[in-house]
Structure formats: structure tokens, C-alpha cells
Amino acid sequence: MIRTLLLSALVAGALSCGVPTYPPSVTRVVGGEEATPNSWPWQASLLYTSNGNWHHTCGGTLINNSWVLTAAHCISSSRTYRVVLGRHNLDIAESGSLAVSVSKTVVHPNWNSNQISKGYDIALVKLANRVSLTDKIQLACLPPAGTILSNNYPCYVTGWGRLRTNGPLPDVLQQGRLLVVDYATCSSSGWWGSSVKTSMICAGGDGKISSCNGDSGGPLNCQASDGRWEVHGIVSFGSSLGCNYYHKPSVFTRVSNYIDWINSVIANN
Numbered sequence: 001m002i003r004t005l006l007l008s009a010l011v012a013g014a015l016s017c018g019v020p021t022y023p024p025s026v027t028r029v030v031g032g033e034e035a036t037p038n039s040w041p042w043q044a045s046l047l048y049t050s051n052g053n054w055h056h057t058c059g060g061t062l063i064n065n066s067w068v069l070t071a072a073h074c075i076s077s078s079r080t081y082r083v084v085l086g087r088h089n090l091d092i093a094e095s096g097s098l099a100v101s102v103s104k105t106v107v108h109p110n111w112n113s114n115q116i117s118k119g120y121d122i123a124l125v126k127l128a129n130r131v132s133l134t135d136k137i138q139l140a141c142l143p144p145a146g147t148i149l150s151n152n153y154p155c156y157v158t159g160w161g162r163l164r165t166n167g168p169l170p171d172v173l174q175q176g177r178l179l180v181v182d183y184a185t186c187s188s189s190g191w192w193g194s195s196v197k198t199s200m201i202c203a204g205g206d207g208k209i210s211s212c213n214g215d216s217g218g219p220l221n222c223q224a225s226d227g228r229w230e231v232h233g234i235v236s237f238g239s240s241l242g243c244n245y246y247h248k249p250s251v252f253t254r255v256s257n258y259i260d261w262i263n264s265v266i267a268n269n
């Protein structure tokens with residue numbers, strides 16, 4: 001036991017991403033559920049200002065002290081954004097949380113908002129100042145370039161999106177366990193067909209749990225064999241028929257397809 005604890009402390013320190021101080025509860029549940037507070041410490045909320053108020057618009061993932069990964073469709077060049085980190089309940093002041101100004105947004109150059117099924121739904125948000133990592137604010141790991149998860153690999157989508165189609169927006173962070181649907185299945189007829197590309201990852205589609213409006217841009221968290229959590233997906237789109245429509249899994253941008261782009265943006269901005 002002591003040895004295990006020591007080892008995990010060493011691993012957490014050495015790897016410095018994907019190891020939450022407050023571990024998430026990953027028991028099998030049907031339906032989304034409230035997350036353990038601060039157990040997804042890389043989860044960001046992206047807000048924009050309108051009439052002097054800040055509004056949650058999308059989720060995001062802290063992947064570097066200065067950078068948050070989100071979806072391109074979350075970014076509008078005419079808006080002013082900020083990011084909050086270390087949050088559980090968006091409606092109350094929470095100790096250990098942080099609001100950070102955004103100094104620039106970088107949308108993938110191939111993104112076309114009229115052709116979401118072409119992919120490239122990925123953007124990076126640069127924070128105006130580097131954030132210090134704490135027990136409540138930590139980095140997610142990126143998966144190795146090119147990683148493809150197998151069919152039925154269990155992952156967790158997290159966000160402050162609706163609890164069900166047209167349902168209310170929750171104040172506290174939600175998590176939902178989703179199984180990966182491989183490309184062959186997801187792109188077959190009766191599923192998403194040609195709307196899904198190999199640069200995307202599908203998960204869910206059991207008709208019960210899914211991501212929903214307000215989760216956009218947030219992470220699909222999948223645990224690697226060494227225990228670290230990697231952000232494999234960015235919530236991109238779902239069925240217009242409803243958030244948890246049978247055989248219409250949530251579709252995510254596949255992060256492992258964009259590792260070079262992410263690294264070059266971070267290195268050059």
C-alpha cells in the first residue's frame with residue numbers, strides 16, 4: 001500500500017498531466033451524473049461577454065499552462081472571451097478557481113463553419129497569463145499522435161451542457177461514461193454514414209447518455225494503461241434529432257489526428 005502510494009505520487013509528479021488530485025468516480029452508471037468536485041481539473045469553461053455579463057458558451061481542456069483546447073465552432077471572431085478554471089459549480093464563487101483573460105484564439109485554418117462534417121473543428125485559446133497548477137487546476141495529457149481507440153473503449157465526456165434534450169442547464173459539472181464506436185461502425189449506414197470522417201471519434205449512441213448543447217469544445221477523457229487521463233476528443237456535433245439518439249453517437253474531433261498542429265501552434269504563438 002505504502003509502496004503503491006509512493007509510486008503514484010512519483011508518477012503524478014514526473015508526468016505532470018492527467019493525474020487528478022481528487023480522482024474521478026468512474027463506477028459504471030447509466031445516465032450522466034454529477035462529477036466529483038475538481039476531479040477533472042483540466043476542464044475549462046469558455047465564456048463570452050455580452051451587455052457586461054459573462055456567459056458560459058463552451059467547454060475546453062487545459063493542455064498547457066497557457067493554452068486551452070476547444071472546438072472551432074465555439075469561437076466567433078467578433079466576441080471577447082475568458083476562461084475559468086478550477087470550477088465545479090458555475091453559479092457560485094468557489095475558492096481555488098480562476099478567471100483568466102484570453103490573449104488570442106487560433107482556429108484551425110481548414111475549419112469551415114458551413115461544413116462541420118468536413119472536420120477541423122479544433123481551436124486553441126491562449127491565456128493572457130500562465131496559470132499555476134494547483135490541486136484544482138491541472139493539465140490533461142494529449143494522446144500520442146495517431147492513436148486510435150478500439151471499439152467499446154470506455155471514456156468520459158464532461159461538461160456543463162444540458163442533462164437531456166431541451167433540458168435545463170446544470171450548475172455543476174456533469175460526467176457521462178461513453179463507449180467508443182469505431183470508425184467502421186460509426187460511418188456505416190444507419191449510423192452517421194459519410195458525415196463522420198477518420199479525423200473524428202464517435203462515442204455513445206446507446207440512446208441513453210451523450211454530450212448535449214453546452215458541452216461543445218469540452219473533453220472526451222480516456223484513461224491510458226498507465227492510469228493517466230488523455231483528452232482523445234473535443235465535443236463537436238450530435239444529432240439534431242436529440243442529444244442521445246439511438247445509433248447517433250456524439251461526434252468528437254479526434255485529438256490524436258492534430259498533435260502536430262497543436263504543438264506547432266503552441267510553439268509559435
Ligand SMILES: *[C@@H]1O[C@H](CO)[C@@H](O)[C@H](O)[C@H]1NC(C)=O
Pocket residue numbers: 063064065066139266267
Ligand atoms: C507549454 O508550452 C510552452 C511553449 O512551447 C513550453 O515551453 C512548455 O514546456 C509547455 N508546458 C507544458 C507543461 O507542456
